[in-house]
Every structure is written in structure tokens, then in C-alpha cells.
Amino acid sequence: MILFDHVSKTYASQNRPALDDVSLEIEKGEFVFLVGPSGSGKSTFLRLVLREERPNSGQVWVLGKELDRLSNWKIPSLRRQIGTVFQDFRLLPNKSVFENVAFALEVIGKPRSHIRKVVPEVLEVVGLEDKMERRPDELSGGEQQRVAIARAFVNRPMLLIADEPTGNLDPNTSVGIMKLLDRINRLGTTVIMSTHDSQIVDQMRRRVIELETGHLVRDQSRGVYGYAR
Amino acid sequence: MRATFVTSEVGAGLRRNLTMTFAVIITVAVSLALFGVSLLVRAQVTTMQDFWYDKVEVSIFLCARGSDAASCASGAVTAAQRDQIRADLESLRPLVEEVYYESKEEAFERFREQFANSPIVENVTAEALPESFRVKLADPTQYDVVASAFAGRPGIEQVNDQRQILDKFFALLNGLQAVALIIAVVMLVVTVLLIVNTMRVAAFSRRRETGIMRLVGASNFYIQLPFLLEAAVAAALGGGLAVVGLVAVKSFVIDRVLAPSFQFTAFVGWDAVVAIAPILLVTGVALSSVAAFFTLRKYLRV
Numbered sequence: 001m002i003l004f005d006h007v008s009k010t011y012a013s014q015n016r017p018a019l020d021d022v023s024l025e026i027e028k029g030e031f032v033f034l035v036g037p038s039g040s041g042k043s044t045f046l047r048l049v050l051r052e053e054r055p056n057s058g059q060v061w062v063l064g065k066e067l068d069r070l071s072n073w074k075i076p077s078l079r080r081q082i083g084t085v086f087q088d089f090r091l092l093p094n095k096s097v098f099e100n101v102a103f104a105l106e107v108i109g110k111p112r113s114h115i116r117k118v119v120p121e122v123l124e125v126v127g128l129e130d131k132m133e134r135r136p137d138e139l140s141g142g143e144q145q146r147v148a149i150a151r152a153f154v155n156r157p158m159l160l161i162a163d164e165p166t167g168n169l170d171p172n173t174s175v176g177i178m179k180l181l182d183r184i185n186r187l188g189t190t191v192i193m194s195t196h197d198s199q200i201v202d203q204m205r206r207r208v209i210e211l212e213t214g215h216l217v218r219d220q221s222r223g224v225y226g227y228a229r
Numbered sequence: 230m231r232a233t234f235v236t237s238e239v240g241a242g243l244r245r246n247l248t249m250t251f252a253v254i255i256t257v258a259v260s261l262a263l264f265g266v267s268l269l270v271r272a273q274v275t276t277m278q279d280f281w282y283d284k285v286e287v288s289i290f291l292c293a294r295g296s297d298a299a300s301c302a303s304g305a306v307t308a309a310q311r312d313q314i315r316a317d318l319e320s321l322r323p324l325v326e327e328v329y330y331e332s333k334e335e336a337f338e339r340f341r342e343q344f345a346n347s348p349i350v351e352n353v354t355a356e357a358l359p360e361s362f363r364v365k366l367a368d369p370t371q372y373d374v375v376a377s378a379f380a381g382r383p384g385i386e387q388v389n390d391q392r393q394i395l396d397k398f399f400a401l402l403n404g405l406q407a408v409a410l411i412i413a414v415v416m417l418v419v420t421v422l423l424i425v426n427t428m429r430v431a432a433f434s435r436r437r438e439t440g441i442m443r444l445v446g447a448s449n450f451y452i453q454l455p456f457l458l459e460a461a462v463a464a465a466l467g468g469g470l471a472v473v474g475l476v477a478v479k480s481f482v483i484d485r486v487l488a489p490s491f492q493f494t495a496f497v498g499w500d501a502v503v504a505i506a507p508i509l510l511v512t513g514v515a516l517s518s519v520a521a522f523f524t525l526r527k528y529l530r531v
Contacts, residue, residue: 076449
């Protein structure tokens with residue numbers, strides 16, 4: 001699913017590499033936590049997977065493709081197989097819940113009949129089937145994140161990337177979001193989630209990849225957040 | 230491709246940025262109108278050249294008694310010289326289209342007609358006027374060939390080209406056209422800069438939408454199309470206004486003001502306006518689309 005082969009990335013404006021010689025593999029269907037302090041390289045890792053950045057050296061393989069050799073016009077088709085969720089939800093404030101999810105399908109040219117069928121289905125999966133006509137500002141933070149997850153999942157992607165999805169949410173709401181991500185993972189989608197939330201990582205007992213100043217310092221199946229090294 | 234989605238995006242974009250859209254339309258209209266006027270002046274020059282060059286002729290004045298040109302030192306032209314000149318002119322066909330000999334008497338007739346109301350006629354006799362060959366050229370620009378062949382020959386006092394007088398006038402018109410063109414080009418550059426800025430603002434104000442579009446895998450084309458169409462629509466509206474302005478110039482300034490006052494010459498017809506209008510529209514739309522395309526490539530990267 002994902003393979004990092006001695007990947008290093010240094011941003012042009014910085015001396016210290018954001019990622020330094022990272023090698024790892026993530027299998028299809030896995031649920032992976034990406035942990036580490038701010039500036040440890042978590043975001044860079046995720047941006048490399050999305051091909052928003054290219055590595056300076058090493059190879060990144062995603063969904064069977066070496067991203068550095070992927071031509072620009074093929075990037076959209078890669079991203080259609082990857083769902084993305086962010087800490088700040090990134091919803092369109094002037095569109096309803098339904099329209100926000102439908103937007104993701106409209107802009108990749110899906111027919112209206114298809115949109116009318118699958119959007120209610122995915123809103124049911126995230127538990128918002130009775131709030132389809134609400135606007136984002138009428139929803140709680142947790143509900144907004146559910147809309148974002150619905151949007152990321154509506155295409156049934158092979159891979160879901162969640163960049164600190166619970167960062168803006170209280171612990172109870174976070175549990176609900178984690179249950180939802182877990183459910184999506186059980187439906188067959190590989191999930192990579194970066195987080196600072198030690199409680200969640202400790203409860204879920206899934207694979208944990210820890211980065212520190214760009215180095216891979218821990219890769220542990222059924223790990224916890226604060227593992228004493 | 231979802232047409233309704235794209236058109237609604239374009240409409241929303243144009244409305245959201247109404248002042249900028251308005252500014253783009255106006256600058257496009259003004260610069261294209263100037264461009265159109267300069268093309269119209271060029272068409273006018275061509276029309277007048279066709280009109281006048283058809284009528285101009287080269288006059289070869291022959292020596293009369295008392296001419297003080299060097300080639301007339303031996304006195305008035307002889308019959309042999311005259312026949313030789315005529316034969317030489319005939320040999321220049323097809324460049325020479327027509328040769329017409331004007332005798333002293335004919336010159337006198339014409340003179341009397343031209344100055345019928347002037348007392349000067351009383352003092353002029355047929356003897357005082359030179360006889361001449363009036364030569365019409367197939368290509369009036371080839372005047373030099375005739376001039377070099379005949380000027381300074383014994384029996385010929387002077388070779389005159391009426392075109393030279395007209396050319397001064399055409400030079401003036403061409404100068405005007407060049408000025409209009411330069412201003413138009415400067416305006417078009419300003420227009421392009423304005424479009425670049427408008428696109429930058431538009432891309433910035435919709436970065437949330439375009440960011441999401443990128444993430445969910447919308448193609449570059451799909452992301453940029455609404456912006457490109459916005460620029461093209463604004464430019465087309467501006468181009469339309471410019472065409473309206475051009476029609477106004479033709480029907481009011483040329484047909485109502487200039488043509489009645491200067492009846493001796495021809496003016497550009499509607500065919501010139503019809504030919505220029507699509508040039509203006511295409512130039513406007515192409516220029517703004519290209520400007521928008523390169524701006525978006527910078528601000529809406531994958």
C-alpha cells in the first residue's frame with residue numbers, strides 16, 4: 001500500500017531535514033498512528049504520500065506507484081483514491097452538509113444521479129443522515145469533522161489520511177470520531193492518522209510509528225503513545 | 230464534465246469580484262477600441278490609396294520655347310524628340326498602362342476650364358503652356374522607373390509624380406495610426422496586468438474551494454476552467470463594447486461628419502468594420518485567457 005524507501009526531505013528554506021532516511025511499509029487494511037512532537041516530520045510524511053511534496057532522495061510508493069515518476073496529470077487520479085481529513089475540517093461555509101460532500105464528487109465530474117445516491121449513504125455511515133441540509137456553522141465540531149470524513153470517504157478510497165483529526169475536539173467527541181475511523185478501517189480502507197492524543201493511541205492499541213526530528217524512532221504494532229525508550 | 234457546475238461557478242466568481250470584473254471589462258473595451266480605431270485608420274489609408282493611386286498619373290512636361298531647364302537648352306522640343314519619347318513610353322508597357330499626349334491647345338483648354346472664374350486666364354496664351362505626356366502606371370509605386378528613364382532627357386523639362394503630394398498626406402494618416410496603435414498596445418499591456426491581478430485575487434479568494442478540489446482529486450483543468458472562463462467572459466464583454474464603439478465611430482464620425490465634409494475622397498466601408506470586429510473579439514479573449522492561464526498555473530498548482 002505504502003512504501004518509504006530511505007526517504008529524505010529537506011525544505012529549501014531550512015537546513016535540518018524534515019525527514020531523514022525514513023524506511024517503512026504500511027500494508028493494505030492497516031490502521032496506523034503517526035505520533036511525535038510538532039516539527040517531527042509527521043506532516044511532511046503525509047504530504048509526501050499525497051504527492052504535495054517530492055522527496056530529495058529515496059522513493060515513495062503509494063498504491064503501487066512510485067510517486068516521483070508519476071507525471072503531473074496523473075496526480076488527480078492518485079488523490080481520488082486517497083481520502084483526506086484535517087484538524088480544521090476544511091468545509092465550505094456557504095454550502096450545506098449534503099452540498100459539501102457532493103462538491104467532492106461534482107469536481108471530479110461524477111453524474112448527478114450518482115451523487116444523489118451515494119451522498120445520503122455516506123452521511124448515514126457517519127451518522128448525519130438527518131442533518132443533510134444544515135450549514136457547517138450550525139453543527140458542533142464533532143459533527144463538522146464527521147462531514148469532512150464523509151467527504152473523504154464518499155469515493156470509497158483505498159487509503160484515508162487523517163492529519164490530527166481530533167486536534168480541535170474534546171475527548172468525548174474524539175472517541176466518537178475514532179470509532180468512526182475504526183469502522184471505516186474495518187470496511188477495508190487503510191487509515192493513517194497523525195495525532196498528539198496519547199489517550200486515543202493507548203486505547204486503540206494499533207500500530208504506532210513515531211517520528212522525532214525527522215527520524216523514525218519507533219515502529220511498533222499494538223503500540224502505545226508514550227513508550228519509554 | 231458537469232456544465233451546470235462550471236457555469237454556476239463562473240457566474241458566482243464574476244459576481245463575487247464585481248468591481249474587478251467591471252475594471253477588466255472597461256480596460257479591455259478601451260484598449261480594444263483604440264486597437265480597432267488604429268486598424269480602421271489603416272483600412273482608411275488603404276481605401277484612399279486605392280482610390281487615389283487609380284487616378285494619379287505621371288506628367289512628363291516637354292520643353293517649350295524659353296524653358297530654362299538644362300535639358301531644354303536647345304529650345305523647344307522637336308517632333309523627332311517627341312516621337313522618340315512616345316515610342317520609349319510605349320516600350321515600357323505593361324508598366325505603362327496608358328499614354329496620353331496633351332498638346333499646347335488641349336493644355337490651354339483645360340487651364341481655361343480650371344481657372345474659368347479667374348482673371349489669370351486673360352494673360353495666358355496656348356504658347357505659354359507646355360505640351361506633355363500624361364502617363365498612367367499599372368503600379369503607381371513604380372514611378373522611379375519612369376522618372377529615371379525620362380528626367381533630364383533633351384526635350385523634357387520636368388517629370389512630375391502626383392503621388393508624391395498624396396504620400397505626404399498618407400504619411401500623416403500613417404503617423405496617426407501608429408500613435409493609436411502604440412496607445413492601444415500600452416493599454417493592452419495594462420489590461421493584461423489587470424487581468425493577472427484579478428486572477429490572483431480570484432484564486433486567493435477561492436483558495437478554500439480550490440484547496441479542497443485539489444485534495445479530492447479534481448483535475449487541473451477542472452480547477453482552472455471556471456477562472457479561465459471568467460477571464461474570457463469579461464474579455465468578450467469588453468470586446469463587445471469595443472465593437473459597439475467601432476460601429477459608433479463608423480456610423481457617426483465617418484458617415485455623418487467626415488464623409489459629407491470631404492466628398493472628394495472615399496472612406497472605409499462597413500466591410501472594414503466587419504473585418505475588424507472579429508479581430509478585436511479574438512484578440513481580447515485570447516489575450517485574457519493566456520494571461521489568466523499563466524497566472525493560474527502559478528497560483529493554482531497541483
